[in-house]
Amino acid sequence: AQSVTQPDIHITVSEGASLELRCNYSYGATPYLFWYVQSPGQGLQLLLKYFSGDTLVQGIKGFEAEFKRSQSSFNLRKPSVHWSDAAEYFCAVDAGGGNKLTFGTGTQLKVEL
Amino acid sequence: GAGVSQSPSNKVTEKGKDVELRCDPISGHTALYWYRQRLGQGLEFLIYFQGNSAPDKSGLPSDRFSAERTGESVSTLTIQRTQQEDSAVYLCACRQQETQYFGPGTRLLVL
Numbered sequence: 394a395q396s397v398t399q400p401d402i403h404i405t406v407s408e409g410a411s412l413e414l415r416c417n418y419s420y421g422a423t424p425y426l427f428w429y430v431q432s433p434g435q436g437l438q439l440l441l442k443y444f445s446g447d448t449l450v451q452g453i454k455g456f457e458a459e460f461k462r463s464q465s466s467f468n469l470r471k472p473s474v475h476w477s478d479a480a481e482y483f484c485a486v487d488a489g490g491g492n493k494l495t496f497g498t499g500t501q502l503k504v505e506l
Numbered sequence: 507g508a509g510v511s512q513s514p515s516n517k518v519t520e521k522g523k524d525v526e527l528r529c530d531p532i533s534g535h536t537a538l539y540w541y542r543q544r545l546g547q548g549l550e551f552l553i554y555f556q557g558n559s560a561p562d563k564s565g566l567p568s569d570r571f572s573a574e575r576t577g578e579s580v581s582t583l584t585i586q587r588t589q590q591e592d593s594a595v596y597l598c599a600c601r602q603q604e605t606q607y608f609g610p611g612t613r614l615l616v617l
Contacts, residue, residue, distance in 0.1 A: 425604055498548040
């Protein structure tokens with residue numbers, strides 16, 4: 394069965410610092426890959442997605458992610474974090490067919506001013 | 507246009523009572539999903555509706571959980587005889603072009 398691992402439960406960065414959130418997946422083929430962000434009391438907002446093609450994808454709010462097939466990874470990055478980026482970030486995989494998403498357990502980001 | 511909406515936003519109930527959660531999807535999005543998010547955890551798939559096809563119920567945790575959807579409109583998730591372990595946020599999503607868009611969720615607390 395497919396699985397998604399986000400090894401960092403909590404991350405704290407200073408405002409203005411760079412950020413990388415890790416995501417690894419386990420699946421035989423290349424699935425569709427997503428990053429969502431969830432602010433307190435809010436639903437999930439799509440940050441970016443990868444289906445095929447260029448392995449570096451750009452998303453909203455200045456985020457980007459890079460798909461690395463050899464590492465089964467889809468890490469999320471941002472060059473300069475803003476205080477408003479504090480939230481929980483979820484990586485998700487769709488194994489195909491537009492069916493259910495499998496989510497990682499999330500990474501809670503704290504931003505220090 | 508309008509996004510996915512869910513009601514109620516919060517629900518407190520007593521153990522053993524039945525609850526019904528509602529999802530209003532984005533118009534024209536034929537696929538609809540329910541997920542559960544327990545405190546400090548990721549989302550767990552519950553059920554998936556696609557048009558007139560039989561729903562994929564493979565994620566429902568017990569027979570106390572059921573969901574309905576009429577056509578391509580509103581969906582309701584029903585939990586019978588609620589238990590404390592049912593306390594969670596229940597999220598609805600609909601899909602457009604292989605991407606799922608989520609509602610704000612219903613936070614359920616079972617006392």
